[in-house]
Amino acid sequence: MRLDTHVVVRRPSFTLDLELTVEPGEVVALVGANGAGKTTFLHAVAGIVALDDGHVRLGDRVLADAAARVDLPAEERRCALVFQQHLLFPHLTAVENVAFGLRARGVPGRAARRHAVEWLDRFGVGEHAERPAARLSGGQAQRVALARSIVVEPDVLLLDEPFAALDERARPRVHALLREHVFDAERPVVLVTHDPADSRFLADRTVALSAGRSTGVGAP
Amino acid sequence: MTTQGSLGTREARTGAPGRARRRRRTPPALVVPAVAGVLFLVAPFAALVARAPWDRLAGLVASGPAITALWLSLRTATAATVLCVLLGVPLAWVLARTALRGRNLLRALVTMPLVMPPVVGGVALLSLLGRRGLLGARLDAWFGLTVPFTTAAVVVAEAFVALPFLVLSVDGTLRSADVRYEQAAAVLGASRWYVFRRVTLPMVAPSVAAGAVLCFARALGEFGATITFAGNFPGTTQTMPLAIYLAMERDPDVALALSLVLIAVSVAVLVGLRSRWLSALTGVVAP
Numbered sequence: 001m002r003l004d005t006h007v008v009v010r011r012p013s014f015t016l017d018l019e020l021t022v023e024p025g026e027v028v029a030l031v032g033a034n035g036a037g038k039t040t041f042l043h044a045v046a047g048i049v050a051l052d053d054g055h056v057r058l059g060d061r062v063l064a065d066a067a068a069r070v071d072l073p074a075e076e077r078r079c080a081l082v083f084q085q086h087l088l089f090p091h092l093t094a095v096e097n098v099a100f101g102l103r104a105r106g107v108p109g110r111a112a113r114r115h116a117v118e119w120l121d122r123f124g125v126g127e128h129a130e131r132p133a134a135r136l137s138g139g140q141a142q143r144v145a146l147a148r149s150i151v152v153e154p155d156v157l158l159l160d161e162p163f164a165a166l167d168e169r170a171r172p173r174v175h176a177l178l179r180e181h182v183f184d185a186e187r188p189v190v191l192v193t194h195d196p197a198d199s200r201f202l203a204d205r206t207v208a209l210s211a212g213r214s215t216g217v218g219a220p
Numbered sequence: 221m222t223t224q225g226s227l228g229t230r231e232a233r234t235g236a237p238g239r240a241r242r243r244r245r246t247p248p249a250l251v252v253p254a255v256a257g258v259l260f261l262v263a264p265f266a267a268l269v270a271r272a273p274w275d276r277l278a279g280l281v282a283s284g285p286a287i288t289a290l291w292l293s294l295r296t297a298t299a300a301t302v303l304c305v306l307l308g309v310p311l312a313w314v315l316a317r318t319a320l321r322g323r324n325l326l327r328a329l330v331t332m333p334l335v336m337p338p339v340v341g342g343v344a345l346l347s348l349l350g351r352r353g354l355l356g357a358r359l360d361a362w363f364g365l366t367v368p369f370t371t372a373a374v375v376v377a378e379a380f381v382a383l384p385f386l387v388l389s390v391d392g393t394l395r396s397a398d399v400r401y402e403q404a405a406a407v408l409g410a411s412r413w414y415v416f417r418r419v420t421l422p423m424v425a426p427s428v429a430a431g432a433v434l435c436f437a438r439a440l441g442e443f444g445a446t447i448t449f450a451g452n453f454p455g456t457t458q459t460m461p462l463a464i465y466l467a468m469e470r471d472p473d474v475a476l477a478l479s480l481v482l483i484a485v486s487v488a489v490l491v492g493l494r495s496r497w498l499s500a501l502t503g504v505v506a507p
Binding site for chain 2: 046047048073074075076077078079080081083085087089090091100101103104105148149152
């Protein structure tokens with residue numbers, strides 16, 4: 001599926017105006033200083049932030065189009081967004097967190113749980129399945145958050161600094177996990193990152209963002 | 221920055237380790253009124269306990285009318301609390317989570333029963349639900365339903381004055397709660413109703429519990445609206461506060477005995493309202 005966006009969001013302090021197309025299976029790294037609008041871009045694609053202008057199209061679906069007054073709610077967009085601060089539900093266990101999206105779509109409890117456990121195992125946190133999310137370490141929580149977003153088989157994957165909480169030794173392992181289990185030939189991926197190593201290992205292309213505008217496109 | 225701020229206050233509270241705490245003189249201009257304030261709150265209760273007819277307390281409390289009034293009070297206050305939770309939590313959600321126009325006006329309206337004398341609330345309820353009231357006349361004509369001067373009227377009166385406590389408590393917690401969890405749930409494909417049930421409600425549950433306890437306490441002590449809207453019939457509408465007021469005119473000893481019982485129930489409520497729930501009232505969601 002192809003992600004075709006022109007995101008315009010006006011804020012008092014800056015205007016985000018970014019045209020970005022991500023081909024099926026392509027991984028684009030979005031880099032730039034704090035406050036450049038990277039997170040706002042992801043949130044606009046996911047449906048948390050409304051567009052002031054432009055559009056978001058995914059395959060043949062229009063997720064948002066300011067001119068046509070189309071604005072699908074987040075729950076109908078089939079986008080996965082992994083937040084910078086993982087945002088696991090603190091009152092649920094790790095496995096309940098991962099099963100959440102499946103349960104919300106009406107998957108029966110037992111099947112949702114089995115699926116969730118598979119993904120926890122894949123990400124190496126299966127042994128913590130029954131632990132309350134509030135008691136996971138930063139790195140464990142981030143892997144659970146990745147599993148939670150992937151298990152619902154989203155059409156597009158939006159990653160917001162997903163490796164910030166991981167220590168240096170864990171990173172290559174999670175990079176490998178993403179390449180092996182998450183990145184495929186279909187799903188476009190947008191990866192916001194500070195770390196050049198992330199984009200070098202994972203991205204097909206890097207887009208630099210400064211004060212809400214693209215300043216350059218290139219190979220990672 | 222917020223983390224640093226909260227760390228700072230915690231250090232200030234516990235005192236830096238390894239350093240002797242500096243003694244500071246507390247200004248008498250503040251201490252004297254503070255002590256007077258405590259006495260003002262506590263002395264009447266001390267007097268009540270001292271004056272209570274302890275030798276015949278058991279007999280007075282166990283007498284039929286007292287038990288009847290207490291039982292009625294507990295039942296109606298519980299029903300009113302349930303009603304408040306069922307209406308108040310959704311109302312608080314609408315106030316805190318929708319872009320409804322006139323939300324601030326609505327919030328002000330909701331707090332009306334807090335600032336209005338309860339007797340006025342009773343008159344207002346009669347104007348609406350009384351036999352010749354706006355709605356009451358129709359209820360009577362169409363369904364043969366009469367609300368005033370029944371046990372149901374007691375519940376309505378109590379819920380009317382108690383509802384704002386729950387709404388304000390839950391609304392405050394919802395507004396200070398982190399909406400990003402709800403956004404994360406929505407991105408995962410959860411409908412707003414599913415998000416409310418599985419994310420919002422569990423996260424504000426302590427505040428709902430605290431609000432419910434406050435509701436119960438307020439309903440248990442309700443007097444003005446009840447006597448105006450529900451009357452004072454032993455067995456059906458005469459709750460503890462009404463029974464105490466009436467006993468005061470005939471036999472003050474009975475009034476003292478009943479008051480002790482009500483105090484005991486209130487203390488039990490306070491104990492039930494554990495510190496965790498009290499902190500929920502300040503609008504901070506436990507992580």
